[in-house]
Amino acid sequence: MEVRVLRYFIEVVQERNISNAAKRLHISQPTLSRQLMDLERELGITLFERGHRQIKLTQEGYYLYERAQEITGLVDKTETDLQSQKIISGTLDIGTGESTAIQPVMTVIGNLLKEYPDIKINLVSGDSDLIYQRLNNGTLDFGIIMGPEKLLNYHSISLPQNNIWGILVRKDQPIAKKKKITPQDLIGLPILTSAQSKQQDIFRSWAGSLIDRFNFIGQYNLIFNARLLVETGACLALTYENLINITGTNLIFRPLTPTITDQNNLIWNKNRQLSNVAQVFLNRLKEVQ
Known part of the structure; x- marks a missing residue:
């Protein structure tokens, strides 16, 4: 499995079309198609679902695409570092x-x-x-x-510097009137929290047994998309202070008390x-x- 062929494969996936990929790679379409078929034979798998105008990957194709990006990225990084x-x-x-x-x-x-x-x-x-x-x-x-x-x-x-935990919530929600948020304030409210904090269970020591009465409706990876859901008024989000610029929006941040910080x-x-x-x-x- 040559790095050169993996780069060809990545280009085809990103272009979603073998002809376009061949032009970008400055090789002929038959040559590129043959390289991909040789790769499939070498690995003993099928990378693409045939019969589609645009490239559609099989499950094995998706796996190789993710790994190929890691492999070529590591090769590029190694070459750059050595030079x-x-x-x-x-x-x-x-x-x-x-x-x-x-x-x-x-x-x-x-x-x-x-x-x-x-x-x-x-x-x-x-x-x-x-x-x-x-x-x-x-x-x-x-x-x-x-x-x-x-x-x-x-x-x-x-x-x-440490991170300060609090809630991001719409200004017209009743809880937004409070300057600081206690565990009792969150009972029964629909809450989004980050996937990492959910795994670490960092709020259990803060809320004690009251956390069992919290209504965690989901989790997020990065806060931007979660912010869009909070803006609908469907929930609030536990997040760090100052991650989102809420100036001129209908959102407000309220810190937790007792304070929770992350290093x-x-x-x-x-x-x-x-x-x-x-x-x-x-x-x-x-x-x-």
Whole structure:
């Protein structure tokens, strides 16, 4: 299974058409079709459902597409890192959830981009599961993990600012009249919470036995889409302060009391050597801690 052929496969999937993909790859359509058929024979699977004008992947095709992106991304990153050891250049790959508390990290990155114009930045937004996965497979240099996590397999630095939990709710909802939200205030109300906080069960110690009377109607990965649902008035969302700009909207944020905060930790894999640019970033971040 050649990396070159995986790149062909990715291009076909993204173009959804073999002819268009062949043009972009500057090869003939018969050559591209033959390469894909050879790949199917090599793997002993069917990648595409035949008979469709546009490309439609089989289940095995979807799996290979996801893995092919990881493989080619890792190859590209490795080549770039190897070619960039004598100068400060290359790509810095960082994965993080949503939080305004990561601003110090972005300030360091911003300064590096100004100082070293050959540096590129790849910011990946996602929850802790995605970040751990990509740190372990080598497609991320660093991850920023929020909340209580077991970090035994990773080096880590605690970032100075914490995240403050509260609710995002429409202004015309009765609970919005309260300045701070107690566990009793949330009993029976429809609540969205983040998938990560639900897994960590961080609200149980705050609410005690009252949490069993909470009406968790669902969970979200990133807050933007959840905000759109909150705007309908169908629910409220447990989230961090200042994640959403609510100026001029019909939404308001109210903090929880007693206060719940989450720490932010920058982590990186103990078993992987940092690239040149990643090491420079880490040194700069330590200087401002």
